[in-house]
Amino acid sequence: MLTETERGLVAGILMSEGSFGGDGRQPHVILRKHIRHESLMRWLVARFPRSRLYGPYHHGDRSYFQWVARGAALVEDVLPVLDDLIVPELDAHAAARLREMRERYAAYIARLQERSAS
Secondary structure (H helix, E strand, O other), X not given: OOOHHHHHHHHHHHHHHXXXXXXXXXXXXXEEEEHHHHHHHHHXXXXXXXXXXXXXXXXXXXXXXXXXXXXXXXXXHHHHHHHXXXXXXXXXXXXXXXXXXXHHXXXXXXXXXXXXXX
């Protein structure tokens, strides 16, 4: 259970810097942050234990971590937070990106929701 403050932080961070997409088979939400933000990335994993943290990666002059929520971590844990807080009135662009991801992967999301309901 996230506090209201944690829910707001998660939504704000992902709304402004997250990537809503998928690999063609399943949806994902990805956040890439410089290694100086490692504590924030680990904070996300602590709140969403089924998500994953990859890295640190070093490419050229860039060093970063990548946080990924997919599968049950995305559908059951992260999407309920985002659906409640990422709304067009707050950020139309982010809301559209989230809606497009949900539409593109609607069948996958429905399957996981049905599975967790039973």
